[in-house]
Every structure is written in structure tokens, then in C-alpha cells.
Amino acid sequence: MASYKVFFALAIISSLVALCCAHKSPTGNAQEFVKFSYSGSLGPENWASLSSAFELCGKGSHQSPINIDCKAAVHDSSLQCLKRDYVAANATLVNNGFNIGLVYTSEAGSLVISGKKYSLKHLRWHSPSEHTLDGERFPFEVNLIHESKDGNVAIVSILYRYGNADPFLLQITDKLDQLAKASCSEDQEARISAGLVHSRSLKLSTRKYYRYVGSLTTPPCTENVVWNILSEVRTLSKEQGDALRAPLVGDYQKNSRPIQPLNGRVVQVYDKVTNVKTN
């Protein structure tokens, strides 16, 4: 009897220690926190007017997301297979109120594009997908955000439809449930340690991808982001989708920015099969 009480006391203490609320800074720096949303007066059409730091959300000409017209994508023989090497790393799950993310707290591996190394820093989920393929929108999209030493950003993006469970998410489902129970105030974000996370499953099947230069899809909409959208759509279970949305409140359960104009940009495609045939 007494040992049960001790067990429960410890369980409560450890969950209190693991979960915490921290002040928000979605722009990634010490700037004052500015609230934005996905509809109404704080919605995407008005992001640029919410803060001078968000100017590019309105004025930028290379914005994301976009629709990918698969047939119009240009084969470029200089593109190479996405060289990624991910390792198991410790991570923290974060609900910043706008989306659910996973921030690696130890070295998680890297992606090499044109000889330049980008380190995997964090993941971010959006629902429904922000990018569309031939106009088709999917239930989820995950952005694998990589940064180079000189501050450039490269994102690998994976689209999901409902089906079999996603092996990556299986590792963090119970943490997502705990995150959903966290009650932090509006100007705070909830954080919970996810422990050691294996990212190997995220680097499979990159035989074909679409590349273009765009922006972050949330304010401050910073440009010069190298996007790599995997052609193969993966699956997650309905339960996993619900678990990813549950920690977000109301409006933010749908956190997809509208499609942005291409403004003359060309989307390139790398297809291993075609590249082998023509080389």
C-alpha cells in the first residue's frame, strides 16, 4: 500500500519536472512575442501588418508554401540524391501554441546540398499539409528544418495521408498525450522532454523529390529557404493525427498557410530512375 503511494508520488513529481512552461518567442530571437493566427484579423492575409519584423510575409516574392505542378517540374541533372545522415538524439517536444515541434537538444545529424552541410535542428508539423501536389492537399506535413553554420536554412518536407502508423511518431505518442494535458498561459509554450529519438525512419525513400527556393511558412516568413519536398507520400494513423492536433487549441488545430504565388520561380525535380537512364 505504502509503496503504491510512493510510486504515484514519484510519477507525479517526475511528470511535473518533465513538463514546463516557457515564454514564447516564435521568431526565434529575443523580440517581443507577437501573436498571429490562421483566420480572422490575425490571419495570414494580415501577418505583415502585425509587426515590422513580419514585413516579408506581405512583401516577399519568394514565399512558401506553393502548389507543386508535378508535370511542370524541371529535371535538373545537377541535382543529387538527398544525402542525409541522421543519428539518435535527445529532443524536446514543444507546443508554442501555433504548432507542435520537436527540438533536438543534441547533435541529430545532417543533410548535404551542393557540398554544403546543414544540421538537423528541429521538426514541425502542420495540418493540413501546406504544400500541395497537383492541387492535392494532405492531412499532415512535417518539416525537417536544417541549418548551416552560416545561418542558411534547408527544409526536407514529408506529406502524410491516413493509413498505417508512422514509425517515427510511435516513439513520441505518449509524450504528445502529456503535452495535450499541459496548461500553460497564452503567452507561454509547453515543453516536455522526449528523451532519445531515432530519426532513421525519416530519411528513407528519397528517390524522388522537388526542390525550390522559398520561405519559412510562419512569421517572420524569412526567405532563401531551400525546400526539398519528398515525392513519396507517407502514412500516419488517424490516432496519431489526433494526438498531433490535440495539444493545439481551437483555430490552431488547422495551421496551414495558404498557397503563395510562384512569381516566376521554377520547381526542379530529382528522380533517381530518370537520372540513371539519362546519364
Ligand SMILES: *[C@@H]1O[C@H](CO)[C@@H](O)[C@H](O)[C@H]1NC(C)=O
Ligand atoms: C541523452 O540524454 C541522456 C540523459 O541526460 C544522456 O545520458 C545521453 O548521453 C544523451 N544522449 C545523447 C545522444 O546525447
